[in-house]
Amino acid sequence: MSKEIEDHRLLNRSANEPFSSVLEKHVSRRRVMQGGLGMAAMAMLGGFGLSGLSGRAEAAGAEKTPLSLAFDAIRGSRTDAVVVPDGYTAQVLIPWGTPLNGQAPDWREDLAFTPEIQANSVGMHHDGMHNFALDESSASRRFVLAMNNEYIDQAALWAPKGGATNAEEGKRPADEVRTEINAHGVTLVELEKGDGGRWRHVADSAYNRRYTSATEMALSGPVAGSDYVRTRYSPDGTLTRGTNNNCANGYTPWGTYLTCEENWPGYFVKNAERQRDDQRLGVSEGRGRYGWETAAGDASERNDEFARFNATPTGASAVDDYRNEPRTFGYIVEIDPYTGERAVKRTALGRFRHEGCWPGKLVAGEPVVFYSGHDARNEYIYKFVSEALWDPADANRPGASYDRLALGAKYMDAGTLYVARFEADGRGEWLPLTPGAETRDGRTLAEALGLAADDQAGVIIHTCDAADLMGATPMDRPEWGAVDPATGEVYMTLTNNSQRTEEGTAATYTNDGGDIQEAGVGYATAPTNAANPRAENEGGQVIRWREDAGSTRFDWEVFVFGAAVGDAENVSGLTELNQFASPDGLHYDDRGDGQGILWIQTDNGYAGVTEYTNDQLLAVVPQNVSRAEGDASVVGGGNQAQLKRFAVGPNGCEVTGICLTPDKTAMFINIQHPGNWPAGDDATVETRGSVRARASTVVIQREDGGIIGV
Numbered sequence: 160m161s162k163e164i165e166d167h168r169l170l171n172r173s174a175n176e177p178f179s180s181v182l183e184k185h186v187s188r189r190r191v192m193q194g195g196l197g198m199a200a201m202a203m204l205g206g207f208g209l210s211g212l213s214g215r216a217e218a219a220g221a222e223k224t225p226l227s228l229a230f231d232a233i234r235g236s237r238t239d240a241v242v243v244p245d246g247y248t249a250q251v252l253i254p255w256g257t258p259l260n261g262q263a264p265d266w267r268e269d270l271a272f273t274p275e276i277q278a279n280s281v282g283m284h285h286d287g288m289h290n291f292a293l294d295e296s297s298a299s300r301r302f303v304l305a306m307n308n309e310y311i312d313q314a315a316l317w318a319p320k321g322g323a324t325n326a327e328e329g330k331r332p333a334d335e336v337r338t339e340i341n342a343h344g345v346t347l348v349e350l351e352k353g354d355g356g357r358w359r360h361v362a363d364s365a366y367n368r369r370y371t372s373a374t375e376m377a378l379s380g381p382v383a384g385s386d387y388v389r390t391r392y393s394p395d396g397t398l399t400r401g402t403n404n405n406c407a408n409g410y411t412p413w414g415t416y417l418t419c420e421e422n423w424p425g426y427f428v429k430n431a432e433r434q435r436d437d438q439r440l441g442v443s444e445g446r447g448r449y450g451w452e453t454a455a456g457d458a459s460e461r462n463d464e465f466a467r468f469n470a471t472p473t474g475a476s477a478v479d480d481y482r483n484e485p486r487t488f489g490y491i492v493e494i495d496p497y498t499g500e501r502a503v504k505r506t507a508l509g510r511f512r513h514e515g516c517w518p519g520k521l522v523a524g525e526p527v528v529f530y531s532g533h534d535a536r537n538e539y540i541y542k543f544v545s546e547a548l549w550d551p552a553d554a555n556r557p558g559a560s561y562d563r564l565a566l567g568a569k570y571m572d573a574g575t576l577y578v579a580r581f582e583a584d585g586r587g588e589w590l591p592l593t594p595g596a597e598t599r600d601g602r603t604l605a606e607a608l609g610l611a612a613d614d615q616a617g618v619i620i621h622t623c624d625a626a627d628l629m630g631a632t633p634m635d636r637p638e639w640g641a642v643d644p645a646t647g648e649v650y651m652t653l654t655n656n657s658q659r660t661e662e663g664t665a666a667t668y669t670n671d672g673g674d675i676q677e678a679g680v681g682y683a684t685a686p687t688n689a690a691n692p693r694a695e696n697e698g699g700q701v702i703r704w705r706e707d708a709g710s711t712r713f714d715w716e717v718f719v720f721g722a723a724v725g726d727a728e729n730v731s732g733l734t735e736l737n738q739f740a741s742p743d744g745l746h747y748d749d750r751g752d753g754q755g756i757l758w759i760q761t762d763n764g765y766a767g768v769t770e771y772t773n774d775q776l777l778a779v780v781p782q783n784v785s786r787a788e789g790d791a792s793v794v795g796g797g798n799q800a801q802l803k804r805f806a807v808g809p810n811g812c813e814v815t816g817i818c819l820t821p822d823k824t825a826m827f828i829n830i831q832h833p834g835n836w837p838a839g840d841d842a843t844v845e846t847r848g849s850v851r852a853r854a855s856t857v858v859i860q861r862e863d864g865g866i867i868g869v
């Protein structure tokens with residue numbers, strides 16, 4: 160069940176051809192090619208030449224044992240319980256409020272949170288996560304889990320006193336704000352498998368720690384030290400505090416965690432003229448999402464801990480106030496999960512509403528690549544290509560002590576950021592976001608943005624505007640990505656876009672000067688295109704692409720379209736055993752021999768599917784499906800049974816965050832914002848009566864201890 164913390168305003172007003180329009184043209188062309196009306200809907204959705212991505216089946220080689228999913232797909236469910244296939248168990252682990260050390264008490268239903276308790280306990284609203292081995296030999300039995308805590312449920316947090324104080328208007332009490340700040344961010348916690356296969360967290364482990372929305376962090380890369388980020392707290396523009404609204408995640412080959420700042424603009428207010436990037440990203444007037452800025456001036460306030468959420472200029476210059484504080488957010492943040500060192504915001508990877516960050520195929524002697532999506536209607540897909548070439552000697556050595564963040568600086572502070580253009584014929588182009596890049600109208604990007612000729616920091620601050628000027632393709636809300644390490648193919652979920660319109664739709668908006676202008680792109684107006692082919696797209700889709708070797712070109716196609724059974728737009732032919740909508744989480748679970756399982760998680764609010772089932776986790780072996788000639792997507796044309804529903808979450812939740820032990824016997828997923836769950840340690844037990852809802856990790860294992868999925 161989707162929770163509305165996104166920003167649905169029209170923020171992208173560039174005139175770029177939206178993905179939906181590219182897709183529609185593609186469809187029309189295919190219609191003509193196929194000459195059949197029955198195929199029209201499918202044709203409009205196909206992204207490719209007739210053959211699809213080449214080389215898919217061959218990649219696995221001839222000797223392999225074919226991988227196949229051995230569980231029975233489960234039916235939909237709408238209960239206060241997790242449902243898994245027969246033969247599997249689901250255990251509740253580290254729910255919100257679990258103490259990480261002796262400075263926080265054990266959880267109880269009437270526990271009254273304080274800033275100190277929350278800072279020493281698991282945060283709220285579990286999201287992206289990754290497991291970091293402590294040594295290779297025990298990696299499947301013991302590891303540090305790094306996990307995002309995206310946002311909060313004030314009703315659950317403040318349940319003992321009946322809710323938050325002055326939630327909607329008036330001054331928020333300082334300690335409530337500190338507690339809420341500490342419920343956000345990242346939790347690091349050591350987990351181990353005990354007797355009987357039960358998992359537990361290691362109380363008082365030296366690895367247990369929190370990074371919150373108050374923790375000091377460094378800025379690195381092009382923006383660090385620039386005029387754009389000077390504040391009263393950091394006059395030289397090298398530091399900031401906190402990371403916020405951390406949604407999906409990533410990790411690096413050198414053993415660090417990446418946490419990604421998504422819907423952070425809503426935490427700031429700016430009651431003054433807003434700059435171009437404020438407007439584009441949605442930093443607004445009025446009151447912040449939780450009103451944290453209203454605690455400013457409290458007698459207990461230290462170091463402007465609340466004032467910094469108000470970006471209204473009040474001083475003589477930027478170093479006298481927090482006008483630039485929002486410019487210290489919107490980044491990929493690197494954390495060394497082993498040491499607790501100061502986290503670093505890697506600004507070279509762009510500034511937007513980062514959903515997550517996924518490393519591409521790793522090749523010795525070639526650049527390191529990271530993919531990232533901007534989750535907002537009609538925003539873009541990006542990739543970063545490092546200047547430094549990958550040295551396998553830099554690969555993570557669990558248990559060894561060395562400076563992993565220095566490796567982060569090596570590979571993530573210098574490189575080129577690109578944005579994607581999807582073409583109607585199934586090809587695409589990565590467009591560089593550098594000051595000297597040539598925009599569609601023949602100017603340099605720096606000139607078009609009004610920046611100095613070498614101002615890469617300015618390009619990063621204005622990443623989205625730069626992408627507009629280069630002609631990127633607006634997408635249906637890019638969420639998670641996943642990479643097949645054998646082929647380098649990248650999968651990405653496009654969750655939905657309820658306001659995507661038919662091709663040819665034009666609309667107007669009133670600009671800040673009061674002029675009525677034509678809106679080329681935007682949530683109210685964006686027409687369909689090849690990669691985003693459906694108007695009022697509630698089902699969403701998963702796309703995939705494959706890079707051309709040694710060039711900025713790529714091939715793309717639609718992997719599967721979400722839909723409800725009976726939908727006219729159920730072009731992938733989904734059934735009761737796999738219908739879904741709004742794909743969000745995604746994980747490529749590599750099983751060797753060029754084969755793997757693609758796991759798809761949902762964050763759905765589309766009634767056609769919510770009437771049948773809560774949010775869910777599905778599985779498919781991509782090597783076992785290929786796009787039939789004339790089909791619009793890879794899943795379809797008779798192979799639908801290959802996509803199987805594996806788990807369903809409790810009422811009200813979204814299913815997110817996913818990782819597995821290296822031996823593939825334990826899968827960890829997150830249940831975010833459940834309505835009335837969990838009832839105890841067994842995730843599959845349905846809640847009786849009502850409980851104080853807690854987001855939680857769930858460990859899924861086979862009763863016989865075997866390998867998940869097969």
Ligand code: FEO
Pocket residue numbers: 309406407421514534638
């Ligand atoms: Fe936090 Fe895009 O979901």
Ligand code: CA
Pocket residue numbers: 309406762813831
């Ligand atoms: Ca979410």
Ligand code: CA
Pocket residue numbers: 406407638743744762
């Ligand atoms: Ca998400």
Ligand code: CA
Pocket residue numbers: 161638654743762
């Ligand atoms: Ca979502």
